Each structure stands twice: as structure tokens, then as C-alpha cells.
Amino acid sequence: MKKKGLGHFLALAAVCGVLLAGCGNSEHVISGEPQEGGAAESASDQGSAPQEAKNTDGAGGYVFVYGDVTISMDEDASSVTEALGEPASYYEAASCAFEGLDKIYTYSGFELQTYPTDGKDFVSLVVLKDDSVATPEGVALGDTKAKVEERYGTDYQEDGALLTYQKGGMKLCFILDGDQVVSIEYRSDVLEGGDA
Amino acid sequence: MKKRKWLKIAGTVLAVAVSLILLQELLMPKYIYDITEGAMIREYYGEEKDHDVVFIGDCEVYENFSPAVLWREYGINSYIRGSAQQLIWQSYYLLEDTLRYETPKVVVFNVLALQYDRPQSEAYNRMTLEGMRWSASKVKSILASMTEKESFLDYVFPLLRYHSRWSELKAEDFRGMFRRERVTHNGYYMRVDVRPAENVPEGRILADYRFGDNAWDYLDRIADLCQEKGILLVLVKAPSLYPYWYPQWEEQVEAYALERGLPYLNFLELTEETGLDFSQDTYDAGLHLNLSGAEKITRYLGAYLREDIGLADRRGEKALADRWRDKLAAYEQDRDAQYEKYGMTPPDR
Structure with missing residues (x-):
């Protein structure tokens, strides 16, 4: 009988063990690091939540080019910021709870943001701030929707004033005021979620 | 024989269940020394619940307002039910949860959470939801908060996660399986160090500045619930410089407050009155206030609650005063320890 009782216990324990096997990675939930299905939210991203580090070196996505520096989403930010030189201004935004800083570098005509993963920073966002810079395809602030369509085609998502071209794990976003482009953003897909 | 057999089976099931519960308690994060924000929601349940004021909201409440100052200088007994990136539906269900235990005279809600209209992040969800005691409110909050890849069962049995x-x-x-050290002072997360706000970026242009329908719906629910319970809802915008608070957002909140007849204090517009100095009063370059800054804006809020709302001074209530004597001692001890840690001289010395 004793052996039977022990047998019941072991059987139940085995069932529980099977139930527990193969579940998600709890370490990332606690540390807030990006992981499949959930990630840390930074206070700095104006309503966007990093979801998953891509680290794809922007393969296939739209890139922004400034001088001889090519900037891809999710690429290691250290080489980019080193090549760009001293920014006009720099801001660090800590997460509400988790370790790590989102960093915002402002250069002449554009702003570059990074997100931290595993002790390194990756490019999450490039925002064109004025018409002194343009996309490599030749669209700048102040251009028309027709010019955007001429350069990028019509395969975009339109949500109110926002035109979004998706490619290679990133988004190229144009915000329009009437017919005029007022904002251009290169966005990593890690910024998916809750854009206000 | 049959009865004995069933008793044995029941005993075995019970033993396994107890083992799993203990295992779950052991494996769940305690948030005591790292990411202490995850321990905040749970702490409330150990409190005597006769608060005059309850704050609900994200880091802009638990890092920017000091209940110790409200008590020490105004005799107002308050508690902050704040948590990191507390979404507005989580605030609503935390309010419901709070009302199971007490009915404060005033609820203070920070409006930054209106920017989120849908679930955001499992890591932040868990810091708010796991600490809640089980109730219908917790169930509804989990269901409203889960991201696509989350499972309700993982909240019921966190061991799975x-x-x-x-x-x-x-x-x-x-140690934390049976006893958890406190990480806040009535919900307030204290930091005394200083990192001046410099080069704070302006907000990016948005395609749509309107808050989402879901966010508005939950603000309505908060306002309705407060109205139903005879609680004054005070809307606030903490003076955090980042994330950027857009004028278009401000207009919407002002219009809502006017329409619903709710007081609204935007501390970003009250820096002169509060005496905030962002070269001294923030520990992370303008995202959150340090102790000096939090005490400044809390003094303004205390005066408002006393003079404009008419909350009474309860410092004459012996039992409450005794409780607060211990709380203030812990507050001052934490403050002094932090000043020492950061090699700073307390301003009053």
C-alpha cells in the first residue's frame, strides 16, 4: 500500500512536470528584457513598447543615409553614432522599472533613438526633423503625397494621416497634414504597440 | 478498505498541491531588491485601510507624490496604489479592488495613462496584476490587460510562467516566501539623488493626437465609480518632462474635466507655484522627481486638498498618529540612508 501511495505521488508529480515543461522563458519577464510575447516598456518611447530585438542589420528594410553613413533599423548603434560624430544634443531616458536606457541623439536635421538589449544599444528610430535632409529615395518634409507614391509606390497602409510602408522588419512612416508630408520616421518593429 | 484508499488518494493530491503551492511561492519573483516596482501593489493589503486619499496610476504617481508629507504637514492619510506603466483599465480595476476595503474621500488619478489604448507588455502587466489579491476585479483586469501571446492560465498558476x-x-x-520587506512608503518610491533635466527632447509629430476610445471608456468608468461612491476624483498630470505631454492631449483632458466637473491639476503648468527646479528636483533628467521635488509638489497638493477640498487634519487621532510615527521614522531612515549612499548632504542640515 505504501508503494501505491508513493506511486500516486510520483505519478501526479510527473504529470505536473510534463505540464511545466516547455513553457515560456520567465527570466525575460522578470528582467523586462525583450522576449517573445512581452517586453519592457520604456518611458521614453511615447507610447510604444519594444517587443523583440531583431538585430537583422536592417536586411531588406528601408535605410536612411546621412553623408556617408547608412543607418538601418535594429543595427548596433555604437558604430552608427561613432560614424555620425558628436550629436547636437543627447538625452537618456530610463525605463520606469527595468534596467537600461533608451538614448536619443539629435543631429542636424534628424533624431536617432536606440533601445538596449543584452548590454548593447540598437537603432530603434530615425526621425527627420526638417527639410535639410531627405530619404535616399528623395522625399523630404514639405513634399506631397503624390511624390511619396511616385518614389515608394502605392503599396502602403493608410491610417488617417499616416502612410506606412513595411519592409524587412521595419516601417517607413509618412505623416501628412493635408497633402503635405510633415513627418518622416524610420521605425524598427520593436516599437510596435500602442503608438499614440 | 475503499474509504482508506480514497483517503490516501486525497492525501496524496493534497500533498502534491501543497508542494506545488510552495514551489510556486518560491519561484515567483519577489521584487525586493531588483525591480522593486513589482512589489508595490501587494503592499497595500497589509495596510490599515482608512485612507482619506488614494492615488492610482503609473510611475508618475508613485515617484512624484509623498504620502508622508501629506500626513506630516496636513494630517491627510493617503496611499498610492501605483505601479510601473499602470494602464488605465488596470487603474480602474485597482480602484474597484480598493473599494472592497475602504472608501476614500478623494481619488487622485494621473492622466498620462490615457495615451495607451490597448495592452502593451507582459512584463509590466505582471508587475501590476500579480500583486493583486484574487477577486472579480483582478480577473477582469487580467483579461483586459493580456497581450496576444499571454495566457490567463499563466496568471492563475504563475508557476507555469x-x-x-x-x-x-x-x-x-x-526569505520572501513567508515575509516580504516593504519597498515603498505608503506606495511612494523614494529616490534622493539628482540628475538635472537637460536636452529634454520635444515630442515627435503624431498622426493622431486623440486618445483612444478604450482609454476614454475606462476614464468614464473611473469617474462614474467615484461619483457612485461619493468620492471626489481629482485628475492630475505630474510634472514629468518626458514622455512629452502634448498640448493636444492637455486640451482633451481639460475639456473632459470641465464636462464632468472634475478638478484637474497639471503640475507642468505649476512649476512656479510649487517651486520645482529641474536642475535639482529630478533624479533621472526629468522623467521622475526625486524626494526634494516630490515633497514640493505634494505640499501644493496638500494645501489644495485642505483648503479647496476641505479634507480634515487627522493628526489628533491617536491610533492613526501612532501608525504614522513609525511610518515617518522609516521614511526618514530611508532618506538618510540614501543621502549617505549617494554622498549627499541632506538639505535640512
């Missing part, structure tokens, strides 16, 4: 922590267990996990 945390079982792989066994390899990283620390002494605090064993």
Missing part, C-alpha cells in the same frame, strides 16, 4: 527560475534563485526568494 516562472518554473525556469529555479536556476537563478537567491536568498531573497526563500
